[in-house]
Amino acid sequence: MKRLHTTQSDFEADFAALLEARTGVETSVTEPVRDIIADIRQRGDDALRDYTARFDRLTLSPDKIRIGADEIAREADRVDADLMEALNVAAQRIEVFHAQQLPENLEYTDDAGLTLGMRWTALDAVGLYVPGGKAAYPSSVLMNALPAKVAGVERIAMCVPCPDGVLNPLVLAAARVCGVTEIYRVGGAQAVAALAYGTNAIAPVDRIVGPGNAYVAEAKRQVFGHVGIDSIAGPSEVLVVADAENNPRFVALDLLAQAEHDELAQAVLITNDSAFADKVAAAVEAELKTLPRAAIAARSWADHGAIIVVRDWDEAAAIANRLAPEHLEVMLNAPEDFAAKVRHAGAMFLGRFCPEAVGDYVGGPNHVLPTSRTARFASGLSVFDFLKRTTSIATGPDGLRRVGPAGVALARAEGLGAHALSLSARLDELGWNER
Amino acid sequence: MKRLHTTQSDFEADFAALLEARTGVETSVTEPVRDIIADIRQRGDDALRDYTARFDRLTLSPDKIRIGADEIAREADRVDADLMEALNVAAQRIEVFHAQQLPENLEYTDDAGLTLGMRWTALDAVGLYVPGGKAAYPSSVLMNALPAKVAGVERIAMCVPCPDGVLNPLVLAAARVCGVTEIYRVGGAQAVAALAYGTNAIAPVDRIVGPGNAYVAEAKRQVFGHVGIDSIAGPSEVLVVADAENNPRFVALDLLAQAEHDELAQAVLITNDSAFADKVAAAVEAELKTLPRAAIAARSWADHGAIIVVRDWDEAAAIANRLAPEHLEVMLNAPEDFAAKVRHAGAMFLGRFCPEAVGDYVGGPNHVLPTSRTARFASGLSVFDFLKRTTSIATGPDGLRRVGPAGVALARAEGLGAHALSLSARLDELGWNER
Numbered sequence: 001m002k003r004l005h006t007t008q009s010d011f012e013a014d015f016a017a018l019l020e021a022r023t024g025v026e027t028s029v030t031e032p033v034r035d036i037i038a039d040i041r042q043r044g045d046d047a048l049r050d051y052t053a054r055f056d057r058l059t060l061s062p063d064k065i066r067i068g069a070d071e072i073a074r075e076a077d078r079v080d081a082d083l084m085e086a087l088n089v090a091a092q093r094i095e096v097f098h099a100q101q102l103p104e105n106l107e108y109t110d111d112a113g114l115t116l117g118m119r120w121t122a123l124d125a126v127g128l129y130v131p132g133g134k135a136a137y138p139s140s141v142l143m144n145a146l147p148a149k150v151a152g153v154e155r156i157a158m159c160v161p162c163p164d165g166v167l168n169p170l171v172l173a174a175a176r177v178c179g180v181t182e183i184y185r186v187g188g189a190q191a192v193a194a195l196a197y198g199t200n201a202i203a204p205v206d207r208i209v210g211p212g213n214a215y216v217a218e219a220k221r222q223v224f225g226h227v228g229i230d231s232i233a234g235p236s237e238v239l240v241v242a243d244a245e246n247n248p249r250f251v252a253l254d255l256l257a258q259a260e261h262d263e264l265a266q267a268v269l270i271t272n273d274s275a276f277a278d279k280v281a282a283a284v285e286a287e288l289k290t291l292p293r294a295a296i297a298a299r300s301w302a303d304h305g306a307i308i309v310v311r312d313w314d315e316a317a318a319i320a321n322r323l324a325p326e327h328l329e330v331m332l333n334a335p336e337d338f339a340a341k342v343r344h345a346g347a348m349f350l351g352r353f354c355p356e357a358v359g360d361y362v363g364g365p366n367h368v369l370p371t372s373r374t375a376r377f378a379s380g381l382s383v384f385d386f387l388k389r390t391t392s393i394a395t396g397p398d399g400l401r402r403v404g405p406a407g408v409a410l411a412r413a414e415g416l417g418a419h420a421l422s423l424s425a426r427l428d429e430l431g432w433n434e435r
Numbered sequence: 436m437k438r439l440h441t442t443q444s445d446f447e448a449d450f451a452a453l454l455e456a457r458t459g460v461e462t463s464v465t466e467p468v469r470d471i472i473a474d475i476r477q478r479g480d481d482a483l484r485d486y487t488a489r490f491d492r493l494t495l496s497p498d499k500i501r502i503g504a505d506e507i508a509r510e511a512d513r514v515d516a517d518l519m520e521a522l523n524v525a526a527q528r529i530e531v532f533h534a535q536q537l538p539e540n541l542e543y544t545d546d547a548g549l550t551l552g553m554r555w556t557a558l559d560a561v562g563l564y565v566p567g568g569k570a571a572y573p574s575s576v577l578m579n580a581l582p583a584k585v586a587g588v589e590r591i592a593m594c595v596p597c598p599d600g601v602l603n604p605l606v607l608a609a610a611r612v613c614g615v616t617e618i619y620r621v622g623g624a625q626a627v628a629a630l631a632y633g634t635n636a637i638a639p640v641d642r643i644v645g646p647g648n649a650y651v652a653e654a655k656r657q658v659f660g661h662v663g664i665d666s667i668a669g670p671s672e673v674l675v676v677a678d679a680e681n682n683p684r685f686v687a688l689d690l691l692a693q694a695e696h697d698e699l700a701q702a703v704l705i706t707n708d709s710a711f712a713d714k715v716a717a718a719v720e721a722e723l724k725t726l727p728r729a730a731i732a733a734r735s736w737a738d739h740g741a742i743i744v745v746r747d748w749d750e751a752a753a754i755a756n757r758l759a760p761e762h763l764e765v766m767l768n769a770p771e772d773f774a775a776k777v778r779h780a781g782a783m784f785l786g787r788f789c790p791e792a793v794g795d796y797v798g799g800p801n802h803v804l805p806t807s808r809t810a811r812f813a814s815g816l817s818v819f820d821f822l823k824r825t826t827s828i829a830t831g832p833d834g835l836r837r838v839g840p841a842g843v844a845l846a847r848a849e850g851l852g853a854h855a856l857s858l859s860a861r862l863d864e865l866g867w868n869e870r
Binding site for chain 1: 517518520521522524525528531532535536538541543545547549550551553556558559572573574605641642656659660662663666667682684685688689691692694695696722726727728732770771774777778779780781782783784785786787788789790791792793794795796797798799800801805809810811812813814815817819823824825826827828829830831832834835838839840841842844845846848849850851852853854855856857858860861864865
């Protein structure tokens with residue numbers, strides 16, 4: 001863990017190093033992923049089965065690529081009732097929040113007599129990637145599938161790797177809660193390629209969303225353009241802004257909740273009180289003694305953790321904007337005042353009783369959020385990821401008479417003769433007297 | 436030009452070939468672009484100047500990378516008054532339409548006592564790529580810069596290649612109309628890399644938009660993730676749906692207005708009348724005799740043009756959805772009825788007096804639109820490209836008591852102990868009696 005203080009003379013250099021350490025991560029899987037995608041495009045399901053055998057140690061006959069309804073039901077039924085209830089609470093809250101996001105169509109007729117519009121429509125088909133192994137989270141299924149469902153997407157195709165053939169009952173139960181029934185037991189770059197280009201077993205989709213490892217991220221990057229993708233997710237991050245009135249243990253647990261995700265995760269505390277910083281640091285060490293995922297969390301905290309002591313909250317807000325954190329907890333009095341100063345953050349958690357984990361599960365807003373400072377330009381997953389816009393212009397002769405001549409002038413200036421003629425031929429028929 | 440009829444027995448194969456011919460385009464510039472980006476990151480302005488000398492035959496001293504205010508004014512002043520007036524008409528209409536797109540923030544307190552929100556904020560800095568040479572269109576400057584300005588972006592940095600050092604007065608005049616003053620005379624992958632990673636002369640931006648050649652498109656693809664980008668633009672397309680009541684010459688000119696963009700552009704007519712199809716085909720040939728860009732348009736029409744004769748308009752709508760065209764003209768009675776059946780299109784132009792060129796310049800909606808069937812999942816440029824969302828959850832003890840226990844159950848099920856503890860430690864303090 002790095003300890004910084006804005007009063008240090010070398011604060012700027014230390015802080016820059018902290019930022020830089022997070023942005024220098026490069027993947028080196030470009031070529032293998034390119035080969036996998038080409039192979040899937042060429043050999044389809046045969047290639048998909050080969051890679052699944054190699055990477056997941058799972059031999060699939062063609063009719064077993066898709067998980068059967070009976071298997072889904074059997075596995076999902078193993079989840080105990082309390083947990084199903086928790087999944088349902090989460091799903092209901094996520095669905096309600098995302099329904100609030102649904103935008104309105106636009107249509108108006110302006111002074112020139114043109115009727116202008118913008119209409120939102122849902123994508124036809126979406127691919128949902130769910131990681132396998134240690135990161136197979138049912139909450140991730142809810143967060144990816146429900147916005148698509150709320151947006152009105154008719155077909156949601158889910159891919160989840162099942163190493164050694166082991167199905168994850170929680171993931172399948174979460175899919176059932178979302179009404180997702182089309183599920184394939186494949187993963188990695190091969191699953192992304194199959195979703196993008198289609199195989200015999202898997203019809204192609206229009207957009208692929210969901211987190212994954214470096215191979216999955218690189219595959220999404222490579223199929224981008226042929227299909228849509230969501231943001232490329234990096235390691236998770238939290239910035240906690242807290243004053244000395246907080247319980248240091250709560251702050252420590254919030255930092256560790258990020259750190260336990262991944263050794264590359266980053267947890268940063270900003271406080272205005274050096275003694276409080278010490279207390280939090282001590283509480284982190286104390287909790288690490290008993291935490292189940294202590295090894296991962298300790299590594300993350302040691303390598304990427306930081307405590308920054310600031311003079312005041314304006315300074316804290318400026319630092320928050322430079323970090324553009326995925327998650328921002330504001331544990332201050334009147335947290336809304338601080339939040340108003342933050343321009344770049346994926347999601348904010350306001351109040352001393354609002355840990356980030358609320359948002360991971362049951363808050364309502366999405367937990368798929370921009371990482372690695374991409375909150376500067378990117379947003380969390382939402383219904384907007386599953387909608388697209390079609391604009392429209394409608395006009396008769398009167399509107400064309402008003403706006404057409406300026407269009408002719410611009411088309412001619414750009415040297416586009418047919419553009420100009422397509423306007424001027426009609427204007428001529430309407431009796432245009434060109435100067 | 437291909438002529439198809441839906442009554443043919445082999446229509447499906449012919450139509451599939453038409454679709455496939457457009458999606459098979461692959462770029463082979465991955466490696467050179469990767470090298471250029473790495474070089475810009477390492478050598479900054481020196482590399483930028485080297486590539487500009489090599490590709491644009493232009494030797495730049497470091498202080499000439501940016502175009503001076505005096506040069507911009509001198510060049511822009513050369514544009515004649517009528518054309519400036521046309522630019523202003525276009526800019527004003529584009530600005531008004533995009534202002535209508537500005538979304539509302541969301542905030543509500545739900546039954547559980549949590550206050551949930553979603554706030555839109557503008558990006559800090561945007562890079563605008565403007566192609567040089569034959570595709571240096573002032574309208575493109577308006578269409579890219581104005582949505583950013585309307586969204587509230589404070590810094591817009593424009594790059595435009597100036598082969599042999601020649602400045603384009605119209606492009607600079609368009610920039611002036613938009614209030615863009617930060618303009619660099621560099622282009623290609625090197626300009627995209629400079630905008631993404633920054634050099635001494637060019638501060639980095641958060642998102643890069645604007646059309647370009649294969650190098651520019653590949654560079655945008657490679658910097659995606661570090662910065663945001665817009666869609667990767669392919670060759671332009673139009674689908675015209677027209678009945679026999681139309682003037683065949685108008686239809687022909689509309690088809691040619693797409694064809695003249697690029698030899699790879701695609702113009703498709705769908706009609707229900709074979710004799711009308713003949714008339715349009717003849718009109719295309721007639722116009723090609725006098726069109727300034729006849730060579731390009733003829734190539735495009737020969738290689739990629741198509742006329743599809745359908746039985747009825749429902750069939751036409753189904754084909755339109757499969758084509759997911761960038762531009763859709765509907766030259767029918769009650770064009771809105773047809774438009775309502777189309778789910779996938781970048782922009783629609785409704786009526787017999789509403790050629791696509793209206794939308795290129797003076798309609799108001801954006802002319803930067805999804806190509807190559809990406810309207811299935813992508814949208815035209817808009818203020819949304821220059822905004823991002825931050826969600827928020829605010830709660831005190833009461834809200835946490837209501838939703839926290841479900842969160843604890845899910846966190847434990849996912850094996851994330853610190854997540855569970857960050858919730859349960861607070862719940863315990865609030866006197867939670869866990870069953």
